[in-house]
Amino acid sequence: MIFNTPYKTPDTNKILINCHIIDPKTKYEKKGEIVIKNGKIIDFGTNIQKNYNINNFDIIDCKNNIVCPGLIDIQVHFRDPGQTIKEDIVTGSKAAVSGGITSVVCQPNTNPVIDHTTTIEYLKYKAEHEAYCNIFLYAAITKNMKGEELSEMGLLSKYDMVVGFTDDGLPVMNSHVMRKALEYAKMFNLPIAQHAEDLNLSNNGAINEGEVSEKLGIAGIPNSSESTIVARDIELVKQIKSKYHVLHVSTKESLEHIRNAKKAKLPVTAEVSPHHFTLTDTAIYDCDTNAKMNPPLRSETDRKALLKALQDGTIDAIATDHAPHEKSSKDTSIQKATFGIVGVETLLAISLELYHNKTLKLTELLAKLTCNPAKIINIPRGEIKKNAVADLTVIDLNKEWLINKDKFHSKSHNTPFHGRKVKGCAVKTFIAGKLVYDKE
Numbered sequence: 488m489i490f491n492t493p494y495k496t497p498d499t500n501k502i503l504i505n506c507h508i509i510d511p512k513t514k515y516e517k518k519g520e521i522v523i524k525n526g527k528i529i530d531f532g533t534n535i536q537k538n539y540n541i542n543n544f545d546i547i548d549c550k551n552n553i554v555c556p557g558l559i560d561i562q563v564h565f566r567d568p569g570q571t572i573k574e575d576i577v578t579g580s581k582a583a584v585s586g587g588i589t590s591v592v593c594q595p596n597t598n599p600v601i602d603h604t605t606t607i608e609y610l611k612y613k614a615e616h617e618a619y620c621n622i623f624l625y626a627a628i629t630k631n632m633k634g635e636e637l638s639e640m641g642l643l644s645k646y647d648m649v650v651g652f653t654d655d656g657l658p659v660m661n662s663h664v665m666r667k668a669l670e671y672a673k674m675f676n677l678p679i680a681q682h683a684e685d686l687n688l689s690n691n692g693a694i695n696e697g698e699v700s701e702k703l704g705i706a707g708i709p710n711s712s713e714s715t716i717v718a719r720d721i722e723l724v725k726q727i728k729s730k731y732h733v734l735h736v737s738t739k740e741s742l743e744h745i746r747n748a749k750k751a752k753l754p755v756t757a758e759v760s761p762h763h764f765t766l767t768d769t770a771i772y773d774c775d776t777n778a779k780m781n782p783p784l785r786s787e788t789d790r791k792a793l794l795k796a797l798q799d800g801t802i803d804a805i806a807t808d809h810a811p812h813e814k815s816s817k818d819t820s821i822q823k824a825t826f827g828i829v830g831v832e833t834l835l836a837i838s839l840e841l842y843h844n845k846t847l848k849l850t851e852l853l854a855k856l857t858c859n860p861a862k863i864i865n866i867p868r869g870e871i872k873k874n875a876v877a878d879l880t881v882i883d884l885n886k887e888w889l890i891n892k893d894k895f896h897s898k899s900h901n902t903p904f905h906g907r908k909v910k911g912c913a914v915k916t917f918i919a920g921k922l923v924y925d926k927e
Contacts, residue, residue: 489925490581492619498921500524502536502544503879506554510871511854521554523877526919531871547922549881552914553849556857556869557589557878560831561758562655562680562734562806565591568609569598574811574898576610580619582897583831584924587880587913590621590861590868591831595632596656602627602638607646614648619923620916621878623864625653625680628668634660637667644675650864653680655734658716660686666723673729678756678863680732681720683741684782688712693822695768695783703771705821708783714740721748724755732863733757735808737782739792746801756863757796758804761837762828764793766903774903776817776824780810794846797855804860807834811899829897833890835882836909842884843910849884881915888912 503521508531510516519533522544530538565579566572583591593610595601601610601624614622626643630636632654643649652672658681659665665679672679689712694700696707717733721744724731733745736757748755762780767787770778778784796802810827817824838856841847847855861869868878890907892900916924 490584490619491921491923492617493918493921493923494616498526499545500543501547501920502539502541503547503549503554504536505551506549507551508871509553509555509850509853511555511850512858512870514850515871516850518551521871521879523920526877526921528871528873528875528877530873549915553882553884555853555880555882556871557880557916557918558587558835558856559590559860559869560588560807560809560834561592561804561860561864563591563593563809563831564596564811564827565593566811567597567613568606572813576613576622577617578896578898579809579831580622582895584619584916585896585913586832587835587882587916588620588831589878589880589916589918590623590866592623592625592650592864594653594655595625595627600627600632602630602632604642607643607649611646611648620918623648623650623866625651625655628652628654628659628679629664632657634664637664637671640671641675644677650866651678651680651732653682653734655680655682658682658684658686662719662723665720666727669723669727669729669731673727676865678730678732680734681716682734683713683716683720685712685715688715694771694779695785697768697786699768699771703821710738710740710785710789713738713782714744717741717744721753721755724748724753728754730754735760735763735782735806736802737763737785737789737793739789742792742796742801746796749801756803757801758806759793759797759802760806760808761830761834762903764790764797765837765840770903771821776819776821777828777901778903779821779824779826780808780828781826797841797847803855804863805834805838805855806860807831811897812901813899817901828901828903829895829899832895832897833902833904835913836890836911837904839884839911840909877917877920879917880913882911883914884911886910886912
C-alpha cells in the first residue's frame, strides 16, 4: 500500500491501460486507455495508446477495473483546527484517498470556527502542503455559528476553496437570518447548505423518536425536527431563488418538500449519507453509540423513502458526514455520547451495495459520487473529458472484504459498519495525474 501527497514530488506523464472507463456525466462507457500529461487528461478512448510514444509515459495497468472521475465527498469534518485529537487535514485526507475520494468539503464547526480569513489562510496552507486530497470548505453562515449575525460572506467567498456556506452541526434557526444569508449567497452564486433541525423539536433527543427510543427510554428526535426547517427554507427559496442544499436528509417528509421544490424548478439540491439509506434506528441495539449520529438513523419507512429518492433523482448526491470522535467520546451512555461516525473509508463500498442489489445502475450511482456533487459546489471536477484535471478513481467492483475499523487510516474508529461484508473498493486514486494511493 502506497500513499503520496500531490505536492511533494514531481510527477510523470502517464497512460492508463486496460481501463473500463465510465464517465457518469456523459454516460460514456468503454474499454480503453487514458492519457495524462501535466496533470490533465489529454486523450482517452479505445486503441489510442498507439498514437503516443510510450517512452515518454509511465504505463499503468488498471487490470480491466472501472476508471471513473475521482469521488467527491461534499460533507466531511476533519476537525482541523482545534480538535485534532479526533482528526486533522493529514489523516482525514489520507483516509479519504484510500476510499477513492479525491475532493472533500470540510465543514466549519472547528475551533476556531471557519468564519474568518485567518482560519481559511491556515487551512489553505495545510491543504496545499500536507493534504493527500483536494480540500474545499464551507465557510460559516453566521459568526461563531451562533445563528445571530452573518459572517463576512463577501470576504470569505473570495477564496477559491470556499464553495458555499453552512453552520453545519447547527441549523440556522432564525428565519430572518436565513433569508439574509440566502440573499447574500445569491450575490456570490454560492449555495447555502442547511443542517435542517428545529432544535426546539429535537429537545436534546439522542436517537430517532419511535419504537426503539420508547423501548430504551431515551429521548427521541422526531422527523418533524428536520422537515419543518426544510419546508421553511424552501418557502424562502421561492422568494429569493438562491441555491439551497439540504445536508444529510433523513426523513420521508423532507423528501416530499424537496421533491416538490424540484418540480417547481427551484434551485434546491439534497444529499444523503450511506448510513441513512443502509441502516435504521434498530442498529442502536447492536452498535450502541456507534449508531448515534445527527440526524439520527430513522425508521425502515424513511430508509425506503431515501432509496426511492435516490432512484427518482430527488437526492442528488451521496456524502459521508464523516464525523470522527476519539474513543472516550463514544464510551458512555447513548444520551451523553457524541453524535457522529466516520465514513470516508466506507463510502464507496457501502454505496456500491446500491449497484450490487440493483437499486441503481452503476452510472447513476457514480453520478451521485462525482459529477452531481461537483455541480452542487460548482468545481471543475467530476468528469472525464479532454483537458480536464486528471482526478481519477480506479475501482475493483468485485473485491469482497470485511470492514475492519482497526485498519482505518483515520484517527478515529467510530463506525457501525465494523465487520460488515462488502463488495468493491478503490485500488488506485489519482489527483491531477499523480498516484496518491495504490492499494496494491
